Amino acid sequence: MPKNSKSIYGLPAKYYTDQQFWEIECNTVLADGWLFVGFVHEFLNSGDVIPISIAGKPILLVKNNKSKITAFHNVCSHRCLKLVDEKKNVGKIIRCPYHSWTYDLDGKLKVSPHFGGTNQHTPKGFNNSDHGLKPIRIHIWHDWIFINLNGKAKKFEEYAKPLIKKFKGVNFKKIRNVATLDFGKINSNWKFLIENFIEPYHVQFVHSATTKQPLKDHYTIVDGICLGSGVDVKEENKDSNTLSVSSRYLSLFPNFIIGSYFPNQIGVYLNVPINPGLTTQKRIIYITEGKTMSKQEIDLQKKIWWSVHKEDHEICERLQEGRSSPASDKGGLLSPYWEKSVQAFHKLVLNGTVRNYKKMKGKKNVQRSK
Numbered sequence: 001m002p003k004n005s006k007s008i009y010g011l012p013a014k015y016y017t018d019q020q021f022w023e024i025e026c027n028t029v030l031a032d033g034w035l036f037v038g039f040v041h042e043f044l045n046s047g048d049v050i051p052i053s054i055a056g057k058p059i060l061l062v063k064n065n066k067s068k069i070t071a072f073h074n075v076c077s078h079r080c081l082k083l084v085d086e087k088k089n090v091g092k093i094i095r096c097p098y099h100s101w102t103y104d105l106d107g108k109l110k111v112s113p114h115f116g117g118t119n120q121h122t123p124k125g126f127n128n129s130d131h132g133l134k135p136i137r138i139h140i141w142h143d144w145i146f147i148n149l150n151g152k153a154k155k156f157e158e159y160a161k162p163l164i165k166k167f168k169g170v171n172f173k174k175i176r177n178v179a180t181l182d183f184g185k186i187n188s189n190w191k192f193l194i195e196n197f198i199e200p201y202h203v204q205f206v207h208s209a210t211t212k213q214p215l216k217d218h219y220t221i222v223d224g225i226c227l228g229s230g231v232d233v234k235e236e237n238k239d240s241n242t243l244s245v246s247s248r249y250l251s252l253f254p255n256f257i258i259g260s261y262f263p264n265q266i267g268v269y270l271n272v273p274i275n276p277g278l279t280t281q282k283r284i285i286y287i288t289e290g291k292t293m294s295k296q297e298i299d300l301q302k303k304i305w306w307s308v309h310k311e312d313h314e315i316c317e318r319l320q321e322g323r324s325s326p327a328s329d330k331g332g333l334l335s336p337y338w339e340k341s342v343q344a345f346h347k348l349v350l351n352g353t354v355r356n357y358k359k360m361k362g363k364k365n366v367q368r369s370k
Helices: 019-026 161-167 190-198 295-322 340-369
Strands: 035-039 048-054 057-063 069-073 093-095 102-104 109-111 135-141 144-148 176-186 218-223 226-231 247-252 256-261 265-275 278-287
Touching: 019 340, 035 048, 035 057, 035 265, 048 265, 069 144, 161 226, 161 247, 161 256, 176 295, 190 226, 190 247, 190 256, 190 265, 190 278, 190 295, 190 340, 218 340, 226 340, 278 295
Parallel strands: none
Antiparallel strands: 035 144, 048 057, 057 069, 069 135, 093 102, 102 109, 135 144, 176 278, 218 226, 226 247, 247 256, 256 265, 265 278
């Protein structure tokens, strides 16, 4: 780094650990744009429902009678009980276990038993159509389900344009999922998992035993809300137990991650923010049009990717632990060359949160002084 260059710092520790910041983040960064929440292929039949907790909110994904996937706030309109607590098929109705209020698969209230008295199911002036489940804006992009919690995001095609244009040569309609890696809970803030994925600086150190992708062959990608990195490998080895292929590692802000691996593989990651120090992660492996993989090849890829991810998870959990130290209050240093994508990611986080965070902290300090 030149002598007169200015040091670049990342986000301060509190942006990964502070409960108040998390609450603001849930209502800004994770609510303003298109949040990745699930996979279409996991819904096999009408009546399939998947409850998720994301951005501090209970959400319900439903496949209706027209085989369309919709999203609702996962609470009954009566007493706001969480309606569904496990993945299952509910048949033709969603029934609240508390007082048996019943909704169809489109979220319409069908029955509110005895609400106005014994055998008086609809009190005077009560209209079922006013009390259905609260819908959430949803968009399906191929196999991937996105929601916009506050309803204010641009149309998905415009929002995701920087990412979509990078896959013009891939026919997503013809990709096929061949494997699932469910990593469950990771003791890390969701942002660390994104940051780790989009910067290439760590690869030759963290993944020295599982990859053969020299640092010198990597580059960073910053295109609006599409952030990531890439690597062009001259000698590709598809049969080894290490990853050695030309690849691109891309993200769509805030939490969608997709990797393309020459010549026939795509990986998509679902990172679900649970609380400041906890995230769940799942990865789906796809193969592209006209390509095939034997069971042996699929098993090998699962083994490789499981090992790579576990290496990343250990690092992200230690990053989280490091934020408990006062030495990290200012935030760690960022490489002006290798971590440009992380710098851009931090700016996007700050744009939506820092003003509200300072405002809330200021009010709290005023109250304490009184």
